Amino acid sequence: MSFTDQYIVHEHDVLVIGAGGAGLRAAIEASAAGVKVGVICKSLLGKAHTVMAEGGMAAAMGNVDDRDNWEVHFADTMRGGQYLNNPIMVEHHAKEAPARVLELESWGAVFDRTKEGKILQRNFGGHRYPRLAHVGDRTGLELIRTLQDHGIHQGMEVFMEMTVVSLLTTGGRISGVLGYDRERGRMHVWKAKAVILATGGIGKSFRITSNSWEGTGDGHALAYEAGAELMDMEFVQFHPTGMVWPPSVRGILVTEGVRGEGGVLRNSEGKRFMFDDIPDAYRNQVAKDEEEGWKYVCGDKNANRPPELLTRDHVARCINREIKAGRGSPHGGVYLDIGWIKEKMPNASAHIQRKLPSMYHQFKQLAGVDITAEAMEVGPTTHYVMGGVAVDGHTQMSCVPGLFAAGEVTAGLHGANRLGGNSLSDLIVFGKLAGEHAAKFVKEHGAVEVDQAQVEAHTRAIMAPFDRPHGENPYGIQQDLQNTMQDLVGIVRVQGEMELALAKIEEYKARLKNVGVIGHREYNPGWHTAIDLPCMLTVSESITRSALDRKESRGAQFRDDYPEKSAECSTFNLVAKKAPDGSMQVTRRPLLQMRDDLKAVIEKMK
Amino acid sequence: MSTETAILTEAITTSKPPADHARKVSFRIWRGDKEAGAFVEYTVNVTEGMVLLDCVHRIQAEQASDLACRWNCKAGKCGSCSAEINGKPSLMCMTRMDTLPPDKVVTVEPMRSFPLIRDLVTDVSWNFRVKKTIKPFKPRKPDNADGSWTMFQQDIDRVQEFRKCIECFLCQDVCHVIRDHHKEDEFIGPRFLMYTAALEMHPLDTEDRVGDLKNRDGIGYCNITKCCTKVCPEHIGITDNAIIPMKERVVDEFYDPITRLFRIFKGKK
Known part of the structure; x- marks a missing residue:
């Protein structure tokens, strides 16, 4: 059978994976730049986890308290992140958020109002002044619906209920992605000059989570497998x-x-x-x-x-x-x-x-x-992972040329702890930035051919569970992993428990080789769980290894065996990367140096 | 809560099992695809506080890992897990087991108005195509130098009510114009009549969609049976607050004799 018989092939300039706030905002921006854009949704359009966001989006508009401005927002975010944040991103976020919120209004969003008829802002943890633009407690729904209703008229092609299983690279550069559709279980290849990951979070690796079934860390794992770096993974927000x-x-x-x-x-x-x-x-x-x-x-x-x-x-x-x-x-x-x-x-x-x-x-x-x-x-x-794909703070590109990321899947903005409300503004500020630079990238770089052997190898791997109808039920492994992460790498951590968790993760990897599914490829949740599991294991391993290496308590990480902050640990971010032998390597990377003017802002706000 | 559910809830409160007491509940769940299908029986241990979606998940995890079911948030916010439970269009995640009659088999079917994909999952893509045909939001010029607008809360309360919609499409499923008469080509359904109303009542919008409502979107097919309002999990007044006012605008614009006279003089179509 020829390649085109076996795969449905699509071609785009910019392909966005994920259709929550960040993905849709990125797609709108790239479309506006005049390139051909595709968006892959794991669920139906408009159902992404962004709908669950409630409280609001942080933007220093000063509508309720006119003492607020970008400098206060910058200092609040750095303080909340315990100074492990990327200051370039924090600065850009604080300066841009008000304009991005107003832009939503120009696209039809209807925020709650002040008595003077301006956008109302509410108090939230860690924000010095009332800063969250909101719609009751359903702000995420308003955000996603506004972007969706605006986006569908901008020319982007939307693929619903499709899941990406691998990023394709050719000569180290992104060349496309491989995925399947849930409805029929057909395999698709999207050729693309640039890919934007906007896949959200990882909560499903834990037993108790606010995340839906989709939060399996797909983007984190896809990026890692393609050679990108995962930074700050120890910081999981409870x-x-x-x-x-x-x-x-x-x-x-x-x-x-x-x-x-x-x-x-x-x-x-x-x-x-x-x-x-x-x-x-x-x-x-x-x-x-x-x-x-x-x-x-x-x-x-x-x-x-x-x-x-x-x-x-x-x-x-x-x-x-x-x-x-x-x-x-x-x-x-x-x-x-x-x-x-x-x-x-x-x-x-x-x-x-x-x-x-x-x-x-x-x-x-x-x-x-x-x-x-x-x-x-x-x-x-x-609830949320502060860590994710390490990107350049000016462009949102990872160390893999052509691979961009925005939103929760990215590291840098939130440091060791995210302030409430900074996630929705993160989506629209950095979604836009990623869309802009991905479009720029494709205009400056030509297309590269997809490597068919790579596609076929990945396809064989995801079909393998069908050959083992009597193999282990994927739900069993998923449950065991969730219990391990919840009980051993949760809100209070100690070395011995985390070492035990690592051993268990190795055991689950072995069990995964024998996982089996029944039925056929059409809308088969057992099969989908089997495909999600490797992503959840990669994410869990990176969280555990990073948490072990950070021998201190800071932000979201609390170590019972190291209950204080350490001066040494305040100097680096942890970065997980796949080594040539296939193992996961965690290294310490010195923090990005902060510009003097930004240091002065922090001093001023103390 | 709709009146029906309220009555149902009240009726069974007295026979509610004691806390933490697991009871066995039997389900008839539709299994099949476009070609063929049948109800399959499953039995699940139900404990206090469980919703119907939990039971479906339990069946997936323990008895039928290939049972197809669409869901996301499990908190009534995304509108993915729509189905027909004992014949009533509902969200599976918001249907508490203790609101269903005890000791009776629970029937779970996919939404009947949409083509079946598999088991409980239907093809709702028609809804997405319809939305794209509706003229998008077109705001007036900003009121203020910073690009912002001045709007007051009392002017947006109604629009915010409509924007609570989670697009579960239960209103489309229950509407007889779609369900029984299959007027999908001539009628956009309650969801999109309300979507149009939200745009038309948006204080900043300058577009005119009233002609489309009459000529293309089939607003006249709605005969106000209010089934859509009854099944709405967000309790939006779809019929009273959205559809009827839009019908009135159509009447004002196209059937009011004085307005018609003006139109003739002004040469408007």
Whole structure:
């Protein structure tokens, strides 16, 4: 059978993998540059995980507090990331975000408004001023729908429910990608001069996560296999507030917006425990008592934030500590109470339902809890990975020529811990940048031929599970891996447990060789899981190896055996790369030097 | 919650099993493709708090790894897991098992209005094609020097209601114009009538889509049975707040005698 009989072949200048906020924004930008663009969605268009984002997108527009500007946003993001961030990216993000938000409005987005008719902004953890443009608690839906509805008229070709299994390289440069469609299980080859990865996160490697089935780290693994570097993988964000009950919804996100609107955390003794532990870097930014915290929520410019609005890494650890100390709620969480604000305002119930409609709906329908009257039970959930493909901060290109990345799959903007709201602005700021530079790249470089032998080898590998109908069920390995990562490389880490995790990952790799699936290639979830597993294993290994090598506690990484920050570890990022012998090598790379003017901004904002 | 579900919920509250008590529930799930198919029975242990999608996942993991089912967020936000549960178009992720009649077999079928791909998965691509035919958003010039616009909350409340839509297409599935009469070529369905309404009521928009609604999009086919509103998981007032006002605009523009007279004088078509 000839190559074209076996494969459906497409040809594009720029091919975007992923159709969440970053992928769609990149595709819009590349289309605007006049090149031929294709977008591959793992699900249907408009269903990507961006829809789950709730609280808002951070942009220093100063609509609510005019003291806000890019310098404050820059300093907040660097402080939140514990100074491991790429300062070039943080600067670009802080300067560009307001324009990107306004652009969404020009494409039809409808943000909540201030009394003066401007875009309303809300408080969020680690942001000094109210900075998050939002639509109730469904900002992600607004973002993706706006980009989708605008994007479909820009000439891009959209491929829905297709999964990429390999990036193709020729002479070290990107030449295309190989994938399959879910509907029929046919194999596709997309020839492309440049590829933009916008594949999102990795949460599915953990048992308790806010991520959907799609978050299997495909882009991370594809890039790694193609020779790119994965940086900062040890930094996995455990969002402090996921649902804990009932069991079937464990992990589903409860927006930080609840705390932004005045929600407080209490333990089983009714105590607001967040006041007990304030990190030094934030000491002069936190309210001295409950009254001042409430004033801040109400917009009093002289008040400091309540401690519930400290960064996510810190809040998650405090919650974890309360639960471990036996002061948790009946189902192993703590209490998040927004209903208490009725003591402070009339019509609190209507106010909560207007500001947090999906939270109200989600708890009412799934847990039988009325959040306007009862406290929610919440606990940490695997939410986001700060680490990802290492890229040039000016162009978003990786070390593989022609391979770009944007959004969660990328490292650099968030350092050791991401601030809430910086992810949605990340998508639109760096999606645009990646689209722009990918289009520029294809105009400057010709096409390269796809290597057919490479395509055939990858195809054989993904078809192999069908030859073993009595092989191991892929769901079993997936579950074991999720338990390993959750229990041994989770929110509190120690060397011995992580070494055990590495040994188990090796064991799963061996078991994967004997994985089998039943049925045929049409819409077969068992087969899809078998194909996702190698990606999840690569991601898990890079997280574990990096976490082992960083012998300190910083940002999202907490090591019980090294509970303090170390001066030595403040000088490097960790980079995982595939060695010529196929093993994973983790090396230390000195931090990017910060320009003096940016150093001065940080000093000024201290 | 729709009235039907509310009544159902209330009716079974008394017979709810005690907490943490697993009970066996039987399912009839449609298995098959375009050519052939049949209901297959599965039995699953159901514990407190489980939703129907959990049961489908359990069947996938333990009994039928090739059972096709579309889903993403599992929190009622993405609109992927639409199906017909005991005959009612619903999201599988938001259907709690304790809201279904206990001790009865639960029937799960794919949405009937769309072509079947496999098992519970249907081909909803028609919806994406329809959306592309609707004239896109076209804003007026910015009000302010920084490129921004001034809009007030009370002017956008209605549009925000429509923009809550998660595109689960349950409204399209239940609409008899599509389901029974297959007017897909002449009628865009409640989802896109509402989408058009959201654009038409957007304070910044300058485009005119009223002619399309009448001549191309088949708004006249809607006879206000409100089935779409009843199945909407976002509780959007699709019929009352979107479709009826659009019907009124069509009437004002094309059937009002005085406006017609003006049109003749002004030479508008």
